[in-house]
Structures are given as C-alpha cells and as structure tokens.
Amino acid sequence: MTPTDRPRPTPTARRADAERSINAILDAAAVGFGRSPDTTMAEIARAAGVGRVTLYGHFNSREAVLDALLERTLAEIDSALDAADPETGPAADALVRFLATPWLLDRFRGLYAAAVRHLGPDHVRSRHEPVFHRLEQLISRGQHEGSFRTDLPRPWLITTIYALVHALISEVEEGNLPSGQAVDVLTRTLLGLLAPYPGQERSDAG
Amino acid sequence: MTPTDRPRPTPTARRADAERSINAILDAAAVGFGRSPDTTMAEIARAAGVGRVTLYGHFNSREAVLDALLERTLAEIDSALDAADPETGPAADALVRFLATPWLLDRFRGLYAAAVRHLGPDHVRSRHEPVFHRLEQLISRGQHEGSFRTDLPRPWLITTIYALVHALISEVEEGNLPSGQAVDVLTRTLLGLLAPYPGQERSDAG
DNA sequence: CTTAACTCGTACACTTCTGTACGAGTTAGG
DNA sequence: CCTAACTCGTACAGAAGTGTACGAGTTAAG
Numbered sequence: 001m002t003p004t005d006r007p008r009p010t011p012t013a014r015r016a017d018a019e020r021s022i023n024a025i026l027d028a029a030a031v032g033f034g035r036s037p038d039t040t041m042a043e044i045a046r047a048a049g050v051g052r053v054t055l056y057g058h059f060n061s062r063e064a065v066l067d068a069l070l071e072r073t074l075a076e077i078d079s080a081l082d083a084a085d086p087e088t089g090p091a092a093d094a095l096v097r098f099l100a101t102p103w104l105l106d107r108f109r110g111l112y113a114a115a116v117r118h119l120g121p122d123h124v125r126s127r128h129e130p131v132f133h134r135l136e137q138l139i140s141r142g143q144h145e146g147s148f149r150t151d152l153p154r155p156w157l158i159t160t161i162y163a164l165v166h167a168l169i170s171e172v173e174e175g176n177l178p179s180g181q182a183v184d185v186l187t188r189t190l191l192g193l194l195a196p197y198p199g200q201e202r203s204d205a206g
Numbered sequence: 207m208t209p210t211d212r213p214r215p216t217p218t219a220r221r222a223d224a225e226r227s228i229n230a231i232l233d234a235a236a237v238g239f240g241r242s243p244d245t246t247m248a249e250i251a252r253a254a255g256v257g258r259v260t261l262y263g264h265f266n267s268r269e270a271v272l273d274a275l276l277e278r279t280l281a282e283i284d285s286a287l288d289a290a291d292p293e294t295g296p297a298a299d300a301l302v303r304f305l306a307t308p309w310l311l312d313r314f315r316g317l318y319a320a321a322v323r324h325l326g327p328d329h330v331r332s333r334h335e336p337v338f339h340r341l342e343q344l345i346s347r348g349q350h351e352g353s354f355r356t357d358l359p360r361p362w363l364i365t366t367i368y369a370l371v372h373a374l375i376s377e378v379e380e381g382n383l384p385s386g387q388a389v390d391v392l393t394r395t396l397l398g399l400l401a402p403y404p405g406q407e408r409s410d411a412g
Numbered sequence: 413c414t415t416a417a418c419t420c421g422t423a424c425a426c427t428t429c430t431g432t433a434c435g436a437g438t439t440a441g442g
Numbered sequence: 443c444c445t446a447a448c449t450c451g452t453a454c455a456g457a458a459g460t461g462t463a464c465g466a467g468t469t470a471a472g
Contacts, residue, residue, distance in 0.1 A: 163373035193399040
C-alpha cells in the first residue's frame with residue numbers, strides 16, 4: 001500500500017464536484033498540517049466542509065492526503081521558480097526574487113515536518129528532488145559568479161535556507177517578528193549567510 | 207494542574223532508588239522525545255527499565271515529564287555556558303567555545319519542538335529565558351566589538367542559531383553530513399551568518 | 413529489624429482515532 | 443431524463459493510549 005494509490009477508476013474521468021472536493025480537502029489539509037503534524041482525518045474533513053466518509057472515498061489514509069498535498073505544493077513551488085526566472089541576472093538577485101514570492105512562506109508551514117514524520121525522509125527526498133536540483137544549480141551559479149561562499153557543501157546551504165524559512169514562519173506566527181519585515185529579514189539573513197566567508201578554504205566547489 | 211507539580215511529600219526526603227528511577231526516566235525521555243515528539247508513556251517507561259505505574263508515580267502526565275526534562279536540559283546548557291566563559295576574549299571565540307561543547311548537540315534533539323508543542327510557546331519561553339538572556343548578551347557584546355552584524359534583531363539572530371543547530375542534527379541523523387564535520391560546519395555557518403553585512407542599515411543596535 | 417518508601421504486574425474504564433459498511437439522498441453529464 | 447458518480451450521516455469493530463486502583467513483593471534508611 002504505497003501512499004500514492006487512491007481510487008482512480010478511469011484516470012481522466014472525474015466529475016466536477018469530485019474535483020472540487022479534492023481541492024477543498026487539500027486546502028484544508030494544508031491548514032491542518034500547518035497547525036499540527038498530527039491533524040486528524042475528521043479535522044481535515046470538517047475544515048474542508050466534507051463528510052469524513054467522503055474524505056476516505058478519495059484518500060484511503062492520512063498518508064495519502066499528505067503525499068498528494070506534498071506533490072501539489074512542490075508543483076506550486078516549481079512554478080514559483082519558473083516565475084523567478086533563476087537563469088537571468090545575478091544569482092543572488094534571482095534568489096531574492098524567488099523568496100519574495102508572496103504566497104511562498106504560507107505554503108511551507110508545517111508541511112515539510114509532517115511529511116518527513118509520516119512519509120519518511122526518503123520519500124520526501126525523492127518527491128523534493130526536482131526542486132532541490134534547481135535550487136542547487138542556482139547556488140552553484142552564484143558560487144561561480146563569486147557571490148556565494150564555496151567553503152560549505154551545497155546541500156547544507158540549501159538545508160539552511162529551508163531551516164531559516166521555517167524559523168521565520170514560527171517567529172511571525174508567535175508574534176516575535178512583524179510579518180511586514182519577514183521577507184526583508186529573511187533575504188538579509190540568507191544573503192549574509194551565503195556571502196563568501198573570509199577564511200574560505202573551499203571544502204566543496206567546482 | 208500546572209505541569210510542574212509532582213508528588214513531593216517532603217521536598218528534601220527522597221530515597222536513593224527513587225532518585226535513580228527519575229534520572230533513568232528523564233534519560234529515556236530525552237531519547238524518546240528526540241525520536242518523536244509523541245513518545246508514549248509506555249515507551250518512556252520501557253526505555254527507562256521501569257514499570258509504567260512507577261512512571262506515573264513520579265510524573266502524573268507526559269507534560270510533567272517533558273517539563274522536568276526541559277528544566278534539566280536547560281540547566282545543563284546553562285552550565286555549558288559557564289564553562290565556555292562567555293565574558294572572556296572575543297565574543298565570536300566564546301560562541302565557538304560554547305558550540306563546541308561535546309554533548310551539546312545531542313541534548314537539543316527534538317526536545318525543543320516537543321516542548322513547544324505540548325507545553326506551549328509561552329511556557330517554553332519562560333523556562334528558556336535565563337539561557338536566552340545570556341546568549342543575547344553574548345551577541346550584544348559581539349555587536350559592540352564590531353564582529354557581529356547589527357542590521358537584524360538580536361532575538362532573530364538567536365533564533366537562527368537554534369534553527370541551524372536543529373537542521374544540523376537532522377542532516378547528521380539522516381546521513382547527509384558526516385558527524386565529524388558537524389561542529390566545523392556549524393561554526394563556519396554561524397560565523398558567516400553573524401558577520402557584519404555589507405549593506406548594513408542598523409535596524410536594531412545599541 | 414522494622415517501617416515506610418518504592419517497586420512491580422495486571423486489570424479496568426475512558427477517550428480518541430482509524431477504516432469500513434450500510435442505505436439513502438443529491439448532482440453532474442450524456 | 444436517467445444513470446452512474448458522488449455525496450451524506452450513522453454506526454460499528456478494532457487499535458492504541460491515558461490515568462487510576464489494587465495487592466503484593468522488594469529495598470533503602472533510621
């Protein structure tokens with residue numbers, strides 16, 4: 001029972017109201033998993049304005065819901081990367097454009113943590129791989145330009161980006177940081193972190 | 207029923223075996239909450255080599271266990287701060303000394319996340335306040351020395367430290383980063399992040 | 413050595429969530 | 443209009459965890 005299988009009698013045939021239900025469910029799941037990684041199926045159904053049985057009709061487990069949500073969210077982020085046009089201009093500017101995507105921070109919420117917990121790190125990694133690869137290329141480009149540091153492993157640099165995005169969301173949610181400053185604080189933090197480091201010893205570059 | 211009250215007939219009178227049990231419970235809880243924020247009382251008891259009923263004899267809820275563990279861990283970290291001698295020499299060096307404390311990373315695990323989840327952000331904040339204050343002073347000292355940036359709020363800088371410590375632990379646990387490099391990567395990352403930023407606009411400094 | 417503290421295992425009532433079954437009402441689509 | 447798809451609520455069995463009660467055995471401490 002892989003987390004991806006959900007009843008699809010004929011892949012292309014799905015009625016409009018079913019489509020609507022599924023979207024409502026995923027929206028509700030995004031909110032639910034954002035609040036707690038252990039959201040209940042009942043909570044998701046209620047928030048989606050849908051019966052619990054209907055929910056099970058579309059997704060036969062919480063893992064299936066989570067995986068579908070993960071897939072949809074990563075597709076959205078991939079689109080955001082397209083919109084940010086990561087190949088054009090200085091890499092640092094492209095990164096700033098990407099991070100400034102308005103809805104980006106909201107989508108992150110607790111999804112990542114919940115997915116790792118319930119689907120396992122490997123599953124998340126494989127789903128995340130395309131986006132990860134594009135980010136890694138962006139970092140690599142910045143390193144060749146000389147605007148990003150080369151003394152730390154690229155995967156670690158990407159991890160720090162994710163970690164700081166999550167930290168930022170928490171701080172805003174807890175009221176420790178005004179949401180208006182969020183994007184500015186994040187970009188300043190990341191650009192400082194990524195900037196070439198004085199005592200650079202190039203442990204990983206090329 | 208505040209999370210701090212546990213049966214203490216006479217505060218100073220506790221038998222040696224009880225003391226031993228409590229320590230074993232907290233050690234087991236540290237491992238358990240590190241693996242999952244929803245560790246079961248049964249799991250903790252089993253890992254501690256103690257009956258589940260005995261566990262309830264000392265802590266009447268999971269929250270009580272978590273709070274006691276949080277208290278003990280923060281006390282340990284406070285001692286580590288003492289040992290790092292944060293008032294001596296350059297602030298950056300003092301921070302490095304503190305981060306290099308061997309057992310420090312292990313203590314962090316999932317404790318923070320579990321505590322926030324089950325005890326609430328306010329409770330964690332109040333328990334954490336003393337340590338937080340000392341770190342804030344260290345950052346402040348570095349800012350006055352000119353070795354730390356002043357364009358970001360101090361609380362946010364501390365938050366980034368915590369976020370990156372957690373990220374580092376995860377990466378090591380998932381095998382993405384050899385544990386031998388952990389402390390070095392962390393210190394390089396943090397020193398780069400804290401270093402004065404070119405376009406510094408001093409939004410918060412004193 | 414005596415007592416109170418501490419321990420154990422088992423058992424029980426309670427709650428919460430899961431996943432499925434049933435039967436009937438509603439709605440989209442040809 | 444007619445059928446299949448979709449929906450609903452209720453209900454049920456099962457799993458898992460919580461917190462407490464009981465009774466009896468063990469151990470530290472004076």
